[in-house]
Each structure stands twice: as structure tokens, then as C-alpha cells.
Amino acid sequence: MAASVFHQAIGTLQSHGHFNNSGLHHEQGDNYMRLISKGFKVEIGLSKRGCYRSVQRNIGVVQASTSQTSVFEPVLSPAKSNASSSQKKSNEAALILIRHGESLWNEKNLFTGCVDVPLTKKGVEEAIEAGKRISNIPVDMIYTSALIRAQMTAMLAMTQHRRRKVPIIIHNESEQARAWSQVFSEETKKQSIPVLAAWQLNERMYGELQGLNKQETADRYGKEQVHEWRRSYDIPPPNGESLEMCAQRAVAYFKDQIEPQLLSGKNVMIAAHGNSLRSIIMYLDKLTSQEVISLELSTGIPMLYIFKEGKFIRRGSPVAPTEAGVYAYTRSLALYRQKLDDMLH
Numbered sequence: 001m002a003a004s005v006f007h008q009a010i011g012t013l014q015s016h017g018h019f020n021n022s023g024l025h026h027e028q029g030d031n032y033m034r035l036i037s038k039g040f041k042v043e044i045g046l047s048k049r050g051c052y053r054s055v056q057r058n059i060g061v062v063q064a065s066t067s068q069t070s071v072f073e074p075v076l077s078p079a080k081s082n083a084s085s086s087q088k089k090s091n092e093a094a095l096i097l098i099r100h101g102e103s104l105w106n107e108k109n110l111f112t113g114c115v116d117v118p119l120t121k122k123g124v125e126e127a128i129e130a131g132k133r134i135s136n137i138p139v140d141m142i143y144t145s146a147l148i149r150a151q152m153t154a155m156l157a158m159t160q161h162r163r164r165k166v167p168i169i170i171h172n173e174s175e176q177a178r179a180w181s182q183v184f185s186e187e188t189k190k191q192s193i194p195v196l197a198a199w200q201l202n203e204r205m206y207g208e209l210q211g212l213n214k215q216e217t218a219d220r221y222g223k224e225q226v227h228e229w230r231r232s233y234d235i236p237p238p239n240g241e242s243l244e245m246c247a248q249r250a251v252a253y254f255k256d257q258i259e260p261q262l263l264s265g266k267n268v269m270i271a272a273h274g275n276s277l278r279s280i281i282m283y284l285d286k287l288t289s290q291e292v293i294s295l296e297l298s299t300g301i302p303m304l305y306i307f308k309e310g311k312f313i314r315r316g317s318p319v320a321p322t323e324a325g326v327y328a329y330t331r332s333l334a335l336y337r338q339k340l341d342d343m344l345h
């Protein structure tokens with residue numbers, strides 16, 4: 001597999017006229033092949049995470065997928081590329097969204113909303129699997145809701161991250177909490193990731209449906225009525241929040257607190273809920289109140305966005321470690337992955 005992919009990548013690079021065979025040599029390890037020519041390195045890894053490849057030259061990085069090379073980054077002189085890449089760095093950031101893993105009330109098919117229930121064993125496994133999928137994507141800050149199922153998901157996912165930084169929940173609910181949770185080592189702080197829990201990211205409040213069985217509720221009020229309560233934009237459940245009302249707090253928090261972090265180049269992960277995330281995705285993808293009705297989020301499946309020059313570009317769900325796929329989503333992410341590989345090998 002690696003050989004064919006390897007030659008395919010080379011062929012594609014040659015077709016871009018960005019490659020010459022002079023001084024070409026290659027190294028082969030147990031599960032990787034590396035092709036090196038002047039200023040160029042193509043590596044195919046067959047790690048246990050599946051087949052990955054990174055192609056790097058001192059003036060650009062090729063992004064490739066098992067089917068074809070997708071794009072060759074602008075070719076700049078190293079000096080400029082440093083400046084532009086650092087400038088690009090501040091314009092580009094990764095945003096990961098994860099709906100919590102299955103909760104005990106999801107398992108019982110009960111409306112949960114703002115009731116604070118933990119994950120099931122399956123939900124724990126989903127959170128860990130999600131962590132494997134994002135294990136090569138940089139995370140500088142984590143935001144969760146104030147509910148334990150989202151916080152458990154974030155912490156469990158980060159146990160799989162290859163950078164091994166320590167997520168630390170920030171306690172600033174009182175002056176004493178802030179004072180008693182201080183870290184007095186700059187080096188230790190550098191090895192940690194602040195986690196901010198915000199009630200504004202809580203699941204939509206399901207009002208008088210909370211605790212009711214979804215099927216029984218549909219039997220009682222009718223399937224259409226329950227679908228309307230669950231998925232419409234502006235129709236609230238009895239004494240609960242509509243998606244629009246949920247968006248007023250969740251999207252406002254995202255814009256006020258999270259977007260400035262992305263703008264400064266910080267990579268962010270948000271672990272939240274089916275509906276609070278639907279309201280945020282509606283904003284990111286500019287969905288209409290009609291389009292959002294069909295938006296469904298599975299538990300524990302991470303979604304990646306790239307924030308670049310003030311725009312959000314949806315990049316799908318990072319491949320699972322068992323799937324043969326290529327990691328490189330953008331130049332920065334490919335280089336980050338490369339650094340992790342170099343650091344950990």
C-alpha cells in the first residue's frame with residue numbers, strides 16, 4: 001500500500017514540476033519509507049494509525065490523500081515562508097467541535113437538556129475514540145459546557161492526544177477559587193491546556209420534556225409535534241428553550257469568548273451538546289432556519305473547522321486511527337503532525 005501511495009505521491013509531485021530526481025535517495029524502516037532529495041522529504045508512514053504521509057520541502061508542503069495530491073502550498077522563499085507562515089499562523093487556527101459521548105439518559109432515550117447526567121461506558125469509549133481522531137491536531141484551549149457529560153468527553157478525548165499537554169479546568173467562580181487553583185511554574189503552565197466550562201454552551205433547556213421518554217412523548221403528543229420541538233429553529237418545547245433561544249447564549253458566547261482566541265491563532269476544542277452545537281454550526285456554516293432542521297450530530301464524532309482570515313472552513317471529521325487516510329488538512333496541521341512525529345520518534 002505504502003509503495004503505491006508513495007509512487008503516486010512522487011508522480012503527482014513530478015507532474016507539478018516541483019521535483020527532480022537528482023541526489024534522490026530513500027530510507028526504509030519497518031513501517032515507513034522516506035524519499036529525500038535536495039530540500040525535499042516525502043514520507044509514507046504505515047503506523048498503527050493507518051497509512052499517513054507527509055511531504056515537506058523547505059519551501060512548501062504538499063497535501064496528499066490516498067487518492068490524489070490535493071494542493072501544493074504557495075512556493076515562497078524560506079525567509080518569506082517563515083514570515084508568511086508565522087503571519088499565516090496568526091490567521092489560521094483549528095476548531096474542533098465534539099458532541100459528548102452517549103449519556104445514561106441518551107441510553108434510556110430520555111430528554112436530557114440541562115439535567116446533569118454522566119456518560120455511559122459506550123459514551124466513555126466514544127470519547128476516547130474521538131480523542132484518537134484528533135490526536136494529531138493542535139489544541140491550545142478547551143471550552144466545555146458546565147455539564148459533566150461534555151467535560152468527561154473533553155478530558156477523556158485529551159488522554160489520547162499525542163502532545164501530552166495536561167488539560168486543567170480553570171476555576172474562577174470566586175476570588176478564592178482563582179487564588180487556590182493557581183499554578184506557580186511557568187514551565188508547567190506551558191505544558192497545560194486551560195479548560196473553560198461555560199453554562200452558555202449547555203444543552204438547550206428542554207423544559208417540561210426533561211426526564212420524559214422520547215418515544216412515550218411522541219406517542220402522547222404525536223411524532224410531528226416532537227420532531228418540531230426537537231429540530232425546529234424557533235418553536236420551544238413546553239416552558240423550554242427553542243434552538244433560537246439556545247443560539248442567543250451559545251453563539252453569543254462563541255463570538256465573544258471563543259472567536260477572539262481563534263483570531264489570535266489559538267487552536268480550540270469545544271465539547272458540548274447536540275443542540276448547543278447545532279446552533280453554533282448554524283452560525284459557522286451560515287445555515288438557514290430551514291436548513292438547520294435536518295442538521296443532526298452523532299455523539300462523540302469530532303468535526304474539524306479551519307479558521308482562516310476571518311472565515312470558517314468546514315473540513316469534516318478527522319479520520320479514525322484505523323482508517324488508512326492522510327492527515328494533512330492544511331500546511332500548518334501537516335507541519336504540526338510532522339513535529340509530533342519527530343518529537344515522538
Ligand SMILES: O=C(O)[C@H](O)COP(=O)(O)O
Nearest residue numbers: 110111112113203230274
Ligand atoms: O438533551 C437531550 O435529550 C439530547 O442531548 C439531545 O436531544 P435531542 O437530540 O432530542 O435534541
